[in-house]
Amino acid sequence: DTEDEKLRDGSYRKPKAGENFEKWMLRVTTKEVGIEVNVQISEFTLQNHKMMLLDPTIMKHKDFQHTRETVLADATDVACAEVVHTTNRYHWRLVGQRYDVMSWAPDKRNYHDIKGALNRDYTRKFPTSLRPGETWIAEVLLEKLPLILPEVTLFMSANDMSNMPYAHLMGWIQNPSKGDSNFTHTLKEVMVSHNPPVITVFNVKEYGRRHLRT
Numbered sequence: 408d409t410e411d412e413k414l415r416d417g418s419y420r421k422p423k424a425g426e427n428f429e430k431w432m433l434r435v436t437t438k439e440v441g442i443e444v445n446v447q448i449s450e451f452t453l454q455n456h457k458m459m460l461l462d463p464t465i466m467k468h469k470d471f472q473h474t475r476e477t478v479l480a481d482a483t484d485v486a487c488a489e490v491v492h493t494t495n496r497y498h499w500r501l502v503g504q505r506y507d508v509m510s511w512a513p514d515k516r517n518y519h520d521i522k523g524a525l526n527r528d529y530t531r532k533f534p535t536s537l538r539p540g541e542t543w544i545a546e547v548l549l550e551k552l553p554l555i556l557p558e559v560t561l562f563m564s565a566n567d568m569s570n571m572p573y574a575h576l577m578g579w580i581q582n583p584s585k586g587d588s589n590f591t592h593t594l595k596e597v598m599v600s601h602n603p604p605v606i607t608v609f610n611v612k613e614y615g616r617r618h619l620r621t
Contacts, residue, residue: 456489458502465499465508478504511615529562529577540569547604548576548597555608556580561597574599594618 422431452458465471466485479485479501486502495512531537534545552561561576568574576597594611611618 452488458486458488461485461487461499461501461508465510468510471508474506478506509615514613514616526564526577528564531563531565533561533563533576536563538567538569540567541574543601544568544574544576544599547601548599548606551606555606556595556597559595561595572601574601 420435423434426434461484466475466483475481475485485504487499487508488502490498490500490507492498495514497510497512499508500506501508534549537545552559556578559578559580561578563574563576576599578595578597580593580595596609596611598607598609599605600607613619
């Protein structure tokens with residue numbers, strides 16, 4: 408649904424002090440909702456963007472199917488207008504539906520360059536910053552790390568894990584500088600269990616600019 412709370416609850420329709428009907432009608436039908444209808448040429452615009460049909464790839468996208476079936480009555484075409492497009496994000500508003508659609512292009516940045524993507528509490532580099540009592544982590548992980556996560560540097564939090572039943576580490580695989588790569592650019596969460604010695608690796612994937620553990 409649209410993120411504008413005033414549009415959602417209808418409070419924008421309340422007349423302002425000293426506002427006559429003409430000014431009220433102009434405000435609630437154009438300025439407040441960001442639309443304009445030119446009755447002379449029968450043109451509808453949303454924030455100066457012309458109306459169009461929603462891209463077929465969005466219509467067929469699995470994340471859009473629930474809205475398409477429940478709200479749009481399984482329509483084959485949906486009218487929309489651009490709200491604002493940026494380098495990696497497309498934003499449309501569905502005409503008459505009070506729904507917005509956003510689509511993100513794949514993020515080609517490295518995670519350590521994205522503010523908020525990494526937990527800044529994980530500053531200790533593994534294994535050079537281990538405490539004497541944390542050597543059990545290296546005994547379990549160090550020899551296997553090049554096999555399961557080649558060229559990945561892991562980091563730990565400042566907490567002492569000497570007597571913990573498990574240790575939590577994180578790192579990332581960088582985007583390939585050129586050509587194809589056998590490895591996917593993802594954040595990695597590594598759980599190392601003390602007894603029995605077990606290594607579990609999670610991919611933290613970005614989906615719509617949100618990071619989810621898989």
